[in-house]
Amino acid sequence: MARAGAAYYAARDPFHDFATSPELSQAFGECLGLWAAVTWQAMGRPDPVLLVECGPGRGSLMADALRAIDEMMPDFRAALRVHLVETSPRLREAQALRLGDAAITWHEDITTLPTAPMIMLANEFLDALPIRQFIRRGAIWYERFVADGMFIEMPSDAVLQEEAPEGAIKEVNEAALDFAAWLGRWVTLHGGAALLIDYGPGQTGFGDSLQAMRAGQPIDPLTTPGQVDITAHVDFAALAAAAGAAGAVTHGPLPQGVFLQRLGFMTRAAMLARLAPASAQAQLAAAHRLTAPEAMGRLFKALAVCDPRLLILAGFEAA
Secondary structure (H helix, E strand, C coil): CHHHHHHHHHHCCHHHCCCCHHHHCHHHHHHHHHHHHHHHHHCCCCCCEEEEEECCCCCHHHHHHHHHHHHHCHHHHHHEEEEEECCCHHHHHHHHHHHCCCCEEEECCHHHCCCCCEEEEEECCHHHCCCEEEEEECCEEEEEEEECCEEEEEECCCCCCCCCCCCCEEEECHHHHHHHHHHHHHHHHHCEEEEEEEECCCCCCCCCCCEEEECCEEECCCCCCCCCEEECCCCHHHHHHHHHHCCCEEEEEEEHHHHHHHCCHHHHHHHHHHHCHHHHHHHHHHHHHHHCHHHHHCCEEEEEEECCCCCCCCCCCCC
């Protein structure tokens, strides 16, 4: 999964296969930018502060966030330093084009970020990290591997505490858990918060969530690996536990629709519709798609990881 994902993002434009929230509505990035600004104020207005995005796609979210910050919170704009965690040269070029003259530092991974207070945004980043799948067969667990273009199962010595029925599938995303633990240590030591938005259940459970998309349609994940988008659901409960064990406080997960509405997303989307009547129907349809429970509003969730000294974060007040 890791090799296929790296090949896919290095050679293809993923937005031919799927659309992310920032691509659907500029109000999404604007609201997240202002969320970052309010969080910066709660942190005591550190200067400098890192504004980090993991998996920034074409740069749409960051461009919309910076525009809103520049208009509404110029002091934050002056204090922030933009850092993008991106491995794809193709996407880095798109980000540089989209963000224009914004001063940007790119990173291959989070370990090279400079030491400073940080606010991180990560939208649909964790779902692309590679999972392991374990399957209950009788009294033991087997692990699923890929060989010769098909799945195979081999007995595993992994220690999984859960009792499970025959055939139950347990997914473990070690890369995501390591990421959450790193975040927990970082914000505890250096200050700050991270907002993670992705899709998956709120509670840890069983099931096969491995999936692939091509041109907006589901496809077998083993079909033409490296040429299709392969993802899996995010285990938010496991991420919160990993970050909490590292010393951080977590808020959520909260359904994306609820979170965005608390940030004033629908009000902003309606304003954009009034300002551009020709695209008003598309604007409102996108807003509905991002917030409606039957669309992206329930499956997608927001989880915040923050410095224990930050008691309340915007959008999570009543969570």
